[in-house]
Each structure stands twice: as C-alpha cells, then as structure tokens.
Amino acid sequence: MILCLVPETIYTTNFMTAPFIREATLQDTALILDFINALAVYEKLAHEVETNEQMIAETLFWGNPKAHCLICEIDGQPVGFALYFFNYSTWKGRYGIYLEDLFVSPEHRGKGAGKALLVHIAGIAVANKCGRFEWSVLDWNTPSIEFYKSLGARPMHGWDIYRVDGEALEDLANK
Amino acid sequence: MILCLVPETIYTTNFMTAPFIREATLQDTALILDFINALAVYEKLAHEVETNEQMIAETLFWGNPKAHCLICEIDGQPVGFALYFFNYSTWKGRYGIYLEDLFVSPEHRGKGAGKALLVHIAGIAVANKCGRFEWSVLDWNTPSIEFYKSLGARPMHGWDIYRVDGEALEDLANK
Numbered sequence: 230m231i232l233c234l235v236p237e238t239i240y241t242t243n244f245m246t247a248p249f250i251r252e253a254t255l256q257d258t259a260l261i262l263d264f265i266n267a268l269a270v271y272e273k274l275a276h277e278v279e280t281n282e283q284m285i286a287e288t289l290f291w292g293n294p295k296a297h298c299l300i301c302e303i304d305g306q307p308v309g310f311a312l313y314f315f316n317y318s319t320w321k322g323r324y325g326i327y328l329e330d331l332f333v334s335p336e337h338r339g340k341g342a343g344k345a346l347l348v349h350i351a352g353i354a355v356a357n358k359c360g361r362f363e364w365s366v367l368d369w370n371t372p373s374i375e376f377y378k379s380l381g382a383r384p385m386h387g388w389d390i391y392r393v394d395g396e397a398l399e400d401l402a403n404k
Numbered sequence: 405m406i407l408c409l410v411p412e413t414i415y416t417t418n419f420m421t422a423p424f425i426r427e428a429t430l431q432d433t434a435l436i437l438d439f440i441n442a443l444a445v446y447e448k449l450a451h452e453v454e455t456n457e458q459m460i461a462e463t464l465f466w467g468n469p470k471a472h473c474l475i476c477e478i479d480g481q482p483v484g485f486a487l488y489f490f491n492y493s494t495w496k497g498r499y500g501i502y503l504e505d506l507f508v509s510p511e512h513r514g515k516g517a518g519k520a521l522l523v524h525i526a527g528i529a530v531a532n533k534c535g536r537f538e539w540s541v542l543d544w545n546t547p548s549i550e551f552y553k554s555l556g557a558r559p560m561h562g563w564d565i566y567r568v569d570g571e572a573l574e575d576l577a578n579k
Contacts, residue, residue, distance in 0.1 A: 265494045265495065268494075269495060274495075277495045278495045279495060279496050279497065280494065280495060280496060280497025280498075281497065284497030284498065285497055288492070288497055288498060288499065295470065295490045295492065295499060296491075296492035296499070312492065312494055314489075314490070314491055314492050315470045315489070316471075316489055316491070316502065316504070317463070317470065317471035317487065317489050317504055318504070319440045319443075319455065319487055319504055319505045320440065320444060320449075320452045320453045320454060320455060321454050321455060322454065322455025322456065322459030322460055322463055323455075323459065323463060324463065324470065324471070325569075327491065329491070329492055329493070329494055330494045344579070347576065348576060348577065348579045351568065351573055351576040351577035351579075352577040354573060354577065355573060355574060355577040359573075360569060361567055361568065361569035361573065362567070362568045362569070362573055362576070363565055363566060363567040363568070364565070364566055365563040365564065365565050365566075366563065366564055366565075366566055367562055367563060368562055368563065368564050369562075374564075374566075377566045378566075380568070380576055380579070381568050381572030381573075381575055381576050382566040382567060382568045382572075383566065383567060383568075383572075384564045384565070384566055384567075385564070385565040385566070385567050386564070387542055387543055387544075388540040388541065388542060388543065388565065389540065389541055389543050389549075389559050389560070389561070390538055390539070390540050390541075390559070390560040390563065391538060391539055391540070391541055391549070391552045391553075391557040391558065391559055391560070392536055392537070392538040392557060392558060392559075392560050393526065393536065393537045393538070393555070393556050393557045393558075394500075394535060394536035394537070397556030397557075397558075398526055398529060398530060398534075398536065398537055398556075399530060400556055401522065401523060401526040401537070401555055401556050402523065402526035402527040402529065402530040404519070404523045404526075404555070
C-alpha cells in the first residue's frame, strides 16, 4: 500500500520505491530461514538457531498459526522480515502485539524497511484495539535502541525474564 | 487431578487437600479482577490497572481468545490464578508459553498453589511441544526469584523490553 504513495510520473529505475509490506506465505520458508539465521549472526547467537524450513512451514503456515510473519520488499526484492504474535495485558484488559523478530539485510538498511515494518505492525495493533506494542532488544545494541526510541518506544526497566526450557521444562511438568 | 492423589481414607476437615487447577470460565470475571488488582497492589503498581469485568469477559471468554486463564482452588476455595498465552521462538521454530500473571492470595501462600499452577502450565507446554516457558519478574522481588530458580528457571540477562503504547502507538501507526 505504501508503494502507492510514489507517483508513477516520477518513477525511474534510479528512483527507489518505498518499502512494500506483505504477509509471508508457505513459499517464503527458505527466505524466512535465511533472515532468521542472518539475524542470529548479527546478535552473535547463531549457535542457538535450531529451526529449519520444515519447522517454519509447520508452525507458521499449517493449521491455525498463532504467530504471523511479514515480508518487506523494495523494488520487488525481499529485504527484511518481521514476526509477531498477540500477547495480553491483564492490567489493561486488552491484547497487545509482541514483535519477536525484526530484520533487514545489511545491504538494504537506511531505505526505510525497518520503519515500514514497525509502522505496519503498529497499524495492526491499533486496528485490533491493542493496548501496547513491544519487543526485546539486546542491551548492547545501541543503534537499534536509538532507532526504537526515535519511533516512540521506551524501555521497561526493572523487569527480568525468567525461562524454563529443555530438560528443566520436562522436569517441571513432572513435579 | 492432583486432588485425586489424596486418599479419601486420610481426608479430614483438618487435612488440607492438594491444590486443584481448573480453567477459568465467564463466571469467574469478578474473581479474576480481584486477583489482578491484588497482584498489582503487591507489585506496587495498582495505579496501572485499567481493566474491569466487562473487558475481562470480552477478551478472555468471548469469541476465540488468545489468552488463557487458570484458577487454583484449595478445599473448594479459589486461592490464586494464572494467565498465559502462546509465544513463538524463531530460533527454535516452536511455540512457547508466556506466563503474564501468577498470583496466590497472601493468606493461602505456602500451600503449594503457586507451584501447582506452574507445574500445570509446564505440562500444557510439554503437551503442545513448546520449546520454552517464561515470564517476567520485578528485579526486587527476591522471594519470587528464589522460588522460580528452585523450579529450574533461569534469568535471561542482557535483554531489555521496549514498549510503544497510548498516543505513541497511534502516532507510530500513522507515520
């Protein structure tokens, strides 16, 4: 839709079109896996990636998925992606949106793709009467933090996430 | 189900039964609101509660809710609640469970209600092939942190949550 803002009369091959956001489909599983791996490398956590095309297909494109994936294209080329799901605030009594992943290929940064993805999801949040839109950032990732603050986001200091996984999760379930 | 572990032959009015977990229903909206308010008072954030019975009913018990609420009872009395939803790990390619709220009334602590709720939800996570089970804790809440660690949870240091809400969310959606 944002593409429509670019008047055809000034479009030339040298003129970069605005980012275009579309929902991901089953045909995007390899692309999504590439983006997930590239983001993990950037976050210095590549060793933690366990997913594959089959798992992406099963969890995001079969049955009734609870998580949703968007692809950002510029000039018809996929340049980034975002994955989000709905969370819930008991204090607000409303759903919210949690952005699990946001990634733009390094060679396509500075073209508005990240902002376009965030604006698009904020629109989904507003359309669904969500009370908030949030995500996690590694505390050393200053460029991203400054970018998020420029878009109105604020850090929620004072909270720590605790996690149970692997064998500890099985053990807890059997206590 | 846990109730069944108590042999009837040793049940007396002085013998406390094990906690019993059930799914919340529309009839529990007032009870859930009481628990939400009591938890917010404990977290010194009572002024942030905006929800009411109508909002709880609409978001958790009408249509196709994305968040789920459990009630814990001891001797037939509701003593606590938990609210969770499914999240997603792109690295694992699997869903997880996020525990938004866990609360046990102060007068009923030490009877195993909190642990029973966590064990029950861990079981739901395992049954749904979830990769992880996680929640947020205020960093000054040492008693809870020690309790969670004793059940196998570990803190995920290095990540900060960023949030956009209210007017900033509307503004972002309209950028």
